[in-house]
Amino acid sequence: MWLALGRRLGGLVIVMFLVATMVFFLTRLAPGDPAALMLGDQATAEDIARLRQTYGLDRPLLVQFGLWLKEVASGNLGQSIFLQRPVTQAIAERAEPTFFLALFSVSIAALVGIPAGIVSAVWRGRPVDQVVSGLAMLSANIPSFWLGLIFIQFFAVRLGWFPVAGYGPPGASFLERVSHLALPATVLGIVNSALITRFTRASMLDVLSDDYIRTARSKGVSEVRVVLRHAFGNALVPIITVVGLTAALLVGGAIVTETVFGLPGIGNLVVSAVLRRDYPVIQGALIVVAGIYVLINLVVDVIYTLVDPRVRA
């Protein structure tokens, strides 16, 4: 098990190195000189040359890459052009809304998706299954930003149940901030529940036809216990994978949703950085998000071994 974990960690480092390489060189494809961009329209050629020297932009590209990589590896993601602060600080300041949004969304997605998948597997082919499967497919194909706008109209503007946008005034209580997350988390949760529903249904169907389920039934174990304990317990591994995968996907989905709901999270940071061409922030956010993604995947792999003794061997 330790050997496998070590190999996974090695693979993780390689993937992160490739992500960093890609991010660095693709950014350099962008039109315009970074120094000129930093200084704005009024800069003279001399100013630009000086800044190029300060940031090492006059050195060979590979040398620049090496230096940058060293900084990134030690946790320094550079300086934001517009925000006058280090990228890591800018990201850390915006992490809270994104973290809670992702956490609440994945919880909602799991709370909706897992029971829906179980119900749909137990009554396979019946009307309830068709309704659940249909709804799952529908929700997977709704653009989250559009559903967000519609929800804002109904639940915030017309009914007034939730705040329309934002994350509360500075220093707002935790409860108030949560109330701002309720609507966006519901939207993201619904949109992302589809995958969980389908996977839960599939893995439950797989398990429900196994021999030991028949054995349990013939022993007179109650149907509820057969489904929830015997079947669900063994269908858990793929379900954990898909919940983990959903959590990782949510980091991306949160970008668009944050914009709709005006949440000051990492997604909002990225979108405004893109519009302002603040490349260090974009690069930094990409590396952080990719890091979170591979870490979640690693955690999922570790949870496997804890849940499923067969994998441990």
Add this chain to the structure above:
Amino acid sequence: MSPTLLFFRRLFRRKLVLVAFIVILVIALAAILAPWISPYEPTAIRVIRRLRPPSEAHWLGTDEFGRDILSRIIYGARASLGIGFAVVLISMTVGTLFGLLAGYFRPLDGIVMRIVDALMALPDILLAIFLVAVLGASAFNVVLALSIVYTPRVVRVVRASTLVVRELPFIEAARALGVSTRRILSVHILLNVASPVLVQATFIFAYAVLAEAGLSFLGAGVPPELPTWGTMIASGQQYADDALWTVLFPGLAIVLAALSLQIVGDGLRDMLDPKLRKAL
């Protein structure tokens, strides 16, 4: 019965798949025939008629410039489906090529798959926003960016199928008969990995339509002048309080298109892979 006819008969055994297929055809036809069937010019500004609710003259209402929303949705189908289709073509071609190479030539496998892993470690929309930001916002660059985002999926599917097919006896037989590697790859293996690629194609089409809308909505997609379903929602957003139709109908168009593509994709998968049929 001809093989084509048989194919469609089996595909449409489920009525829902047939309905979804017809919906896609109708949207595609509307996109192609846009100049002839749309009731108004999509860019005709008439401020007196701004933000009118749906009526007999404007079935789906008008937007903030008095432009007819139905006409814009019809024209928007051109851009949205056009971009989606271009993304499908590019990612299928490039993805199949690299998937075949990675699956067939073991030394290449490690390199190609690590790059695929790296690309897939970034969420779709985030990678797409980044690429569009770097390349510049235009319809062409949106296609390029989304193709880069979705190619790795195709590579994975094709590689996995190639790994299975290359070990089958008929490939060994072909090799023993002296068939060139190029021909083995481009004929014998390609034909046998075609069905999973076809299934992926419909899914990627749906994802690309959704992603294009998301990019345009964020202002990191096509220029706002070009009517696409995403730009329509983006510009209607601030009027949604009083004129919900500016946002509602373009969004329904996206849902309808993406959902239909997904249903057809599911139908194809069920038909081409009887094992999955049982499970899903």
